[in-house]
Amino acid sequence: MKKNEINNFRIGDEIPNFHIKPISRSMLTLYASASGDYNPIHIDSDYAKKSGLPDVIAHGMLIMSFLGQTITNIFPQGSIKKFESKFIAMTNINDCLTCKGKIINIELKDSLKRFSLKLLVIDSSGKKKLSGSAIVELKLNEKK
Amino acid sequence: MLDRSLIGKTYPECFFLVNKKRLIAFAKATQQSDPIYFDEDIAKKDGHPSILAPLTFLTTTRYEQEKPYQYLDDLGISLGRILHAKQEYTNYESIYAGDELRMDSKIGDIYDKKDGMLEFVSFISNYKNQKNVLVAESVSTLVLRNNEKK
Numbered sequence: 121m122k123k124n125e126i127n128n129f130r131i132g133d134e135i136p137n138f139h140i141k142p143i144s145r146s147m148l149t150l151y152a153s154a155s156g157d158y159n160p161i162h163i164d165s166d167y168a169k170k171s172g173l174p175d176v177i178a179h180g181m182l183i184m185s186f187l188g189q190t191i192t193n194i195f196p197q198g199s200i201k202k203f204e205s206k207f208i209a210m211t212n213i214n215d216c217l218t219c220k221g222k223i224i225n226i227e228l229k230d231s232l233k234r235f236s237l238k239l240l241v242i243d244s245s246g247k248k249k250l251s252g253s254a255i256v257e258l259k260l261n262e263k264k
Numbered sequence: 265m266l267d268r269s270l271i272g273k274t275y276p277e278c279f280f281l282v283n284k285k286r287l288i289a290f291a292k293a294t295q296q297s298d299p300i301y302f303d304e305d306i307a308k309k310d311g312h313p314s315i316l317a318p319l320t321f322l323t324t325t326r327y328e329q330e331k332p333y334q335y336l337d338d339l340g341i342s343l344g345r346i347l348h349a350k351q352e353y354t355n356y357e358s359i360y361a362g363d364e365l366r367m368d369s370k371i372g373d374i375y376d377k378k379d380g381m382l383e384f385v386s387f388i389s390n391y392k393n394q395k396n397v398l399v400a401e402s403v404s405t406l407v408l409r410n411n412e413k414k
Contacts, residue, residue: 141295154286154293156327159343171344180348181323185294188319192298197358203319204352 125194126258129235135221138190143178143215151182178211183250187239190219195235195256205239205252216244221254232257266339266374266383266408275334275369280325284361287315294318304361317359322391322402323351325367335371335387341408349384349407357399364394372403383408 129135141147148162157179160167168176184205191200211217218241225236239252284304291301299306300316307315326332333343359365372388386405393399 147293150293154289155324157323158327181320181351182294184351185318185320189294189296192319197316197319200319200355202352202354204350206350207348 129223129226131223131226133223135190135194135223135237138186138193138219140183140186140217140219143211143213143217145176145213148176148178148182151179155179155181157181173210175213178213178215180205180207180211180250183207183211183217183241184252186217187219187241187250187252190221190239191237191254191256194221195258199256199258200254201257202255203252204254205250207250208248211243211249215249217241217249218244228260231260233260234258265376265380266341266385268374270335270339270371271374273335273338273371278325278329278367278369280328280365280367282317282321282359282361282363282365284315286324287317287321287361290321290324291315291318294320312358312360314361317361317363319353319355320351321359322353322389322400325365325389325391335369335385336406339371339374339385341385346406346408348404350386350403350405352403352405354401355399356401357393357397359391359393359399363399365399366392368392381410383410 152158152163161171162176162179165175187205188203220240222238223235224238227234235256237254239254240248241250242248288302296318300310300312301318304315367389369387369389372386374385376383384405384407386403389402390398391400
């Protein structure tokens with residue numbers, strides 16, 4: 121299923137956007153518990169306010185995990201050799217984020233097809249939250 | 265300014281068991297839709313030995329340590345003054361439920377931008393599995409804002 125889609129990719133193509141549900145307190149609490157990151161800035165609004173923020177903010181790594189799914193929705197995870205992200209702006213409660221990816225290079229190297237991806241997470245007003253990149257290497261003639 | 269002599273300082277090796285329950289909870293919290301991240305039978309049918317750890321799962325290993333931010337203490341930085349600036353993963357092998365990982369860490373670099381207003385610390389961790397195979401490298405870069413001091 122993924123195979124045909126991947127083979128048709130050309131430099132400059134965008135991979136399908138990944139829309140994240142509005143950020144909620146319960147998402148952050150659930151992520152704190154599953155990741156072990158209990159920094160109160162993500163789960164305690166009193167603490168966040170004392171720290172000078174309007175409210176709790178999302179874990180950057182939670183947003184990065186959504187960005188990761190933008191890639192794994194298309195490419196098999198085992199082919200993702202490098203994945204990096206810069207955290208540009210804080211994500212607030214109720215933010216509606218969209219993850220985007222674009223293929224900026226494709227090269228054939230030995231028996232590998234290597235894709236370079238540029239990644240971005242924006243909110244509904246177009247403000248950048250995360251920017252990132254990934255390197256994906258697929259074996260040529262691979263069945264899956 | 266942070267003490268640059270701490271660049272290269274290493275930290276004791278840590279061990280982690282990639283526990284199935286933990287992976288399922290992480291998959292749920294990150295809203296994974298592909299069942300290879302939470303259903304062992306489907307993962308096996310898809311050719312995996314067990315449930316696959318998602319791309320950012322290694323972030324959880326930090327919080328299993330007794331003192332996750334020992335290196336910040338060593339640098340004299342309080343947790344409230346830093347933000348996560350950048351995260352990089354280089355993947356060599358997939359990580360599955362049941363894997364036993366060993367993590368080696370060190371302070372990779374300390375540098376500043378904007379005339380010292382922003383200082384960056386990168387922390388490098390290497391992960392090997394029970395077969396002694398390098399599975400991944402993580403570089404986590406934190407930023408420290410010094411503007412309050414000036």
